[in-house]
Amino acid sequence: MTVRTNLNVRRLVYDSYNEELLEELARLPEVWDCTGCHTCAVRCPKGLKPVEVLYALRQQMVESGKVQPTVRDALESVFLEGNPWGKPRATRFDWMEGLDVKTAEEGEQVEYLFFVCCSIAYDPKLQVVAQNMVKILEKAGVDYAFLGEEEACCASEVQALGEEDLFEEMSEENTELLNKYPAQKIVTLSPHCLSALKKYEGLEAEIIHYTELLAELIEEEKLSWSGEFAKKVVYHDPCYLGKQNDVFDEPRKVLQSVPGIELVEFTRSRERSLCCEGGGGKMWVESESTEERLAETRAKSAGALEAQVIACACPFCILTLDDAVKAVGYEEEMEVLEITEILGKVME
Amino acid sequence: MKTFVAIKYVPDTSEAEINLDSTGMGVDTSRFSFDINEADNYAVEEAVQIKENHGGSVSVVSIGPQDSEVTIRMALAKGGDNAIRIEDSRIFEHDPLAVAKVLASSIKDQECDLVMTGCMANDDGNMSVGVALAEELGVPHAAMVKQVEVLDGKVRAHRELEGGLMEVVELTLPAVLTIQTGINEPRYAPIKGIRQAKKKELKVMSLDDLGLPADQVDESASKIKLNQMYIPEVEAKAEFIEGEDAEEKAVKLAEVLKKGGLV
Amino acid sequence: MGDVFVLIEHRQGELRDINWEMLNMASQVASDFEGEVVSVLLGSGVDDFADKLSGACSKVLYVDDPKLENFNADMYQKVLSSLIDEHKPTIVMVGHTASGVDLAPALAVEKDLPYLTDLIELRNEGGKPVAVRQYYQGKVNAEFSFADADTYLFTIREAAFEPIEPAQKGSVEKVESPVKEEIDYRKFVEYVEAEIGEVDITQSDMLIGIGRGVKEDKNMPMMEELAQLFSADLCGSRAAVDSGWLPHDRQVGTSGKSVKPKLYFAVGISGAFQHLAGIKGAKTIVAINKDANAPIFAEADYGVVDDLFKVVPKLVEELKEG
Numbered sequence: 001m002t003v004r005t006n007l008n009v010r011r012l013v014y015d016s017y018n019e020e021l022l023e024e025l026a027r028l029p030e031v032w033d034c035t036g037c038h039t040c041a042v043r044c045p046k047g048l049k050p051v052e053v054l055y056a057l058r059q060q061m062v063e064s065g066k067v068q069p070t071v072r073d074a075l076e077s078v079f080l081e082g083n084p085w086g087k088p089r090a091t092r093f094d095w096m097e098g099l100d101v102k103t104a105e106e107g108e109q110v111e112y113l114f115f116v117c118c119s120i121a122y123d124p125k126l127q128v129v130a131q132n133m134v135k136i137l138e139k140a141g142v143d144y145a146f147l148g149e150e151e152a153c154c155a156s157e158v159q160a161l162g163e164e165d166l167f168e169e170m171s172e173e174n175t176e177l178l179n180k181y182p183a184q185k186i187v188t189l190s191p192h193c194l195s196a197l198k199k200y201e202g203l204e205a206e207i208i209h210y211t212e213l214l215a216e217l218i219e220e221e222k223l224s225w226s227g228e229f230a231k232k233v234v235y236h237d238p239c240y241l242g243k244q245n246d247v248f249d250e251p252r253k254v255l256q257s258v259p260g261i262e263l264v265e266f267t268r269s270r271e272r273s274l275c276c277e278g279g280g281g282k283m284w285v286e287s288e289s290t291e292e293r294l295a296e297t298r299a300k301s302a303g304a305l306e307a308q309v310i311a312c313a314c315p316f317c318i319l320t321l322d323d324a325v326k327a328v329g330y331e332e333e334m335e336v337l338e339i340t341e342i343l344g345k346v347m348e
Numbered sequence: 349m350k351t352f353v354a355i356k357y358v359p360d361t362s363e364a365e366i367n368l369d370s371t372g373m374g375v376d377t378s379r380f381s382f383d384i385n386e387a388d389n390y391a392v393e394e395a396v397q398i399k400e401n402h403g404g405s406v407s408v409v410s411i412g413p414q415d416s417e418v419t420i421r422m423a424l425a426k427g428g429d430n431a432i433r434i435e436d437s438r439i440f441e442h443d444p445l446a447v448a449k450v451l452a453s454s455i456k457d458q459e460c461d462l463v464m465t466g467c468m469a470n471d472d473g474n475m476s477v478g479v480a481l482a483e484e485l486g487v488p489h490a491a492m493v494k495q496v497e498v499l500d501g502k503v504r505a506h507r508e509l510e511g512g513l514m515e516v517v518e519l520t521l522p523a524v525l526t527i528q529t530g531i532n533e534p535r536y537a538p539i540k541g542i543r544q545a546k547k548k549e550l551k552v553m554s555l556d557d558l559g560l561p562a563d564q565v566d567e568s569a570s571k572i573k574l575n576q577m578y579i580p581e582v583e584a585k586a587e588f589i590e591g592e593d594a595e596e597k598a599v600k601l602a603e604v605l606k607k608g609g610l611v
Numbered sequence: 612m613g614d615v616f617v618l619i620e621h622r623q624g625e626l627r628d629i630n631w632e633m634l635n636m637a638s639q640v641a642s643d644f645e646g647e648v649v650s651v652l653l654g655s656g657v658d659d660f661a662d663k664l665s666g667a668c669s670k671v672l673y674v675d676d677p678k679l680e681n682f683n684a685d686m687y688q689k690v691l692s693s694l695i696d697e698h699k700p701t702i703v704m705v706g707h708t709a710s711g712v713d714l715a716p717a718l719a720v721e722k723d724l725p726y727l728t729d730l731i732e733l734r735n736e737g738g739k740p741v742a743v744r745q746y747y748q749g750k751v752n753a754e755f756s757f758a759d760a761d762t763y764l765f766t767i768r769e770a771a772f773e774p775i776e777p778a779q780k781g782s783v784e785k786v787e788s789p790v791k792e793e794i795d796y797r798k799f800v801e802y803v804e805a806e807i808g809e810v811d812i813t814q815s816d817m818l819i820g821i822g823r824g825v826k827e828d829k830n831m832p833m834m835e836e837l838a839q840l841f842s843a844d845l846c847g848s849r850a851a852v853d854s855g856w857l858p859h860d861r862q863v864g865t866s867g868k869s870v871k872p873k874l875y876f877a878v879g880i881s882g883a884f885q886h887l888a889g890i891k892g893a894k895t896i897v898a899i900n901k902d903a904n905a906p907i908f909a910e911a912d913y914g915v916v917d918d919l920f921k922v923v924p925k926l927v928e929e930l931k932e933g
Contacts, residue, residue: 366747475716483717488685514803516803568832571724575741577751589915594922594925598921602929
């Protein structure tokens with residue numbers, strides 16, 4: 001999909017074999033257009049991941065210290081404060097205020113241990129995802145715990161931005177932290193954390209996305225909804241959940257369980273989902289392209305379906321699609337909602 | 349060129365609510381993130397660029413707690429060669445003249461062509477340490493520098509005045525420059541570099557190690573006495589400007605802006 | 612003696628506003644300390660300045676010397692030091708300005724004076740000075756007292772005091788410079804005007820931030836007019852840049868620039884987290900948005916909840932008049 005950028009991943013892979021060209025290639029602006037969607041990996045007939053070449057080229061720039069100020073700031077922030085948003089560590093758990101959240105005790109076995117994403121923890125717009133999650137878990141009577149201290153960035157975007165050494169450090173620290181709290185499964189709220197944690201070495205528990213847990217709870221009839229959400233909803237497959245982790249059905253099962261919902265599909269759904277451009281470190285580095293943002297194309301597709309809601313299960317998709325819906329002027333007729341936000345409306 | 353860069357470890361108070369600590373003589377910093385003072389970061393970058401262009405070395409000096417070592421290592425990773433961290437609870441840090449004396453004692457007996465530090469610390473806003481340091485060292489200085497040109501035995505500094513006007517001065521070396529933000533674009537210190545920087549010397553020194561008697565820089569030596577800190581009375585966030593209609597609100601807003609010297 | 616010295620700032624043929632602010636503050640202080648206000652004017656051939664200043668203080672001490680034509684911190688320091696020795700003022704005030712901070716700390720060290728910066732308040736308590744300054748970008752006030760001394764040195768915050776209304780007729784004492792030799796270790800070379808053209812919004816003092824609420828490109832002239840009235844640069848949210856109203860280097864936020872102006876005037880910006888992260892260095896934030904719940908209001912110092920297309924034109928009208 002190169003409507004938006006000059007990024008020709010095939011060409012870059014081919015040219016990267018020539019070591020002498022590496023420095024020049026690393027400095028190409030389109031290297032920073034990659035969103036890490038992994039469509040290239042999905043499509044490669046040899047089962048390779050060309051995206052890794054992009055990340056390696058970025059690593060060259062990172063190691064020379066010559067990255068854009070926004071990238072520099074995000075990486076320094078993860079290094080110093082455990083999140084890419086320039087927020088202090090001490091306020092990471094402010095989202096818990098007013099809620100009775102069960103936090104993990106060292107050495108105490110728990111069935112589901114939750115890992116909250118930095119964006120969800122700090123962004124007032126996204127905190128509702130974690131807050132609603134707690135309410136749902138309480139309602140279902142699940143044996144859960146959240147990390148109350150020391151939780152830090154999964155470093156998914158750190159790796160995508162080319163800071164492989166920092167990703168390694170964070171993965172070691174997080175692995176040590178998570179292993180302190182014996183759990184059957186670690187549940188992530190963000191598909192990015194899901195992808196990142198799955199790369200860690202030595203994590204004792206299995207890692208799943210929250211939609212996988214909720215789908216199971218709904219099947220086991222441990223969760224039911226009382227209200228109605230009578231809207232036409234189209235589900236947008238997040239690249240990091242679908243293409244990278246093959247989680248396609250569970251979010252749909254969860255949405256279908258909502259009374260009154262009319263669930264429709266994009267033509268480009270599942271593995272063909274159109275990336276919202278939130279991943280691959282793109283929240284911190286803009287493309288030079290002046291072509292229409294993919295998220296806006298997606299919003300228009302939703303408009304063509306006459307969908308009232310674009311439902312999503314990824315914090316970055318939420319942010320980029322929400323901006324896009326407003327940019328194309330649809331905000332009166334359409335909203336972008338995280339799945340937990342929809343569930344929150346039918347919970348009481 | 350042998351350059352010294354003085355850096356400070358400061359809290360980021362830009363967003364959060366500030367509360368006084370239990371003594372009333374300081375603030376509760378437990379919920380803040382700490383980092384290198386912004387202007388000092390620019391000074392580090394400038395020093396490293398001078399080293400890259402003219403050769404020589406960069407020494408980093410800082411008065412700060414153990415926690416501040418991470419920012420010192422980041423400065424070393426960017427191109428610093430060695431560092432000194434000074435820690436001594438007796439230093440009366442509210443007094444920029446005391447801070448300058450302490451820094452001077454770490455530089456005084458060393459070979460030194462240039463000293464740079466940020467023109468202002470974001471926590472106290474004194475804008476004084478660098479210039480006071482110059483006087484302590486007995487060398488010329490220029491404050492608020494936005495551009496540096498190293499010449500033979502001299503340095504040409506562009507001082508940024510109000511309104512963006514630049515005052516160009518020429519100083520003989522050794523000299524002290526206080527650096528204004530925006531002079532350059534600080535590089536990123538990659539983790540690889542920070543790990544390698546662990547091999548560089550980071551000496552921790554007390555006043556005794558510096559050979560500086562505490563009674564020259566402690567509270568009793570200072571001519572300023574902090575009585576108390578207090579939170580100024582401010583209107584609650586967002587004073588909403590009311591009015592019957594948009595036009596009336598606009599008129600009131602204009603008044604507020606004029607009164608506040610904002611226009 | 613109780614006298615208050617005020618070091619006068621002038622540049623390129625003009626007296627700066629801070630002088631009138633300091634002279635106003637000084638007159639109150641001088642009266643508290645039972646002394647007089649003396650303007651200390653260092654320069655060359657600036658008799659007209661001396662005359663103007665004499666309308667705002669008891670005395671102008673005017674050192675007329677070619678070596679003092681342009682500000683040179685070291686030269687000014689030497690002269691001022693000598694004048695302090697001779698006249699022994701109780702208080703010496705210097706502006707907390709680019710030139711003031713280039714001089715004052717060195718003078719404080721040289722003469723071992725009690726020294727405090729960026730004062731917003733100065734009073735007499737039992738015959739001794741008590742001063743207030745701020746920490747953490749204005750979020751905390753701190754009150755200081757001082758060791759007893761013959762002379763205290765303070766730098767005074769700009770735009771913190773009202774300017775004085777000239778009313779008196781003070782005397783002008785013109786003297787020769789006590790410093791006879793030229794300084795060779797610091798030379799004034801030249802002034803260089805600010806470059807017009809490339810704007811680096813991260814260094815801008817005044818910014819107008821525009822957002823989605825501005826709706827269309829054809830509304831930009833109104834924003835440009837507003838910016839001009841504030842001598843501000845224009846910048847905006849990602850929405851404004853995406854819509855093509857501003858070039859990419861004017862984007863503010865986590866994927867754009869971080870700004871720290873004295874004033875950030877947000878027009879039609881909702882205040883998404885990613886944008887707010889870019890303006891946390893702003894000193895004062897004013898916001899206009901028709902949505903009372905827009906997150907920008909949680910960060911703003913002043914807010915107007917109304918239609919910006921009605922507020923802005925009227926605001927422009929009001930500011931043009933005044």
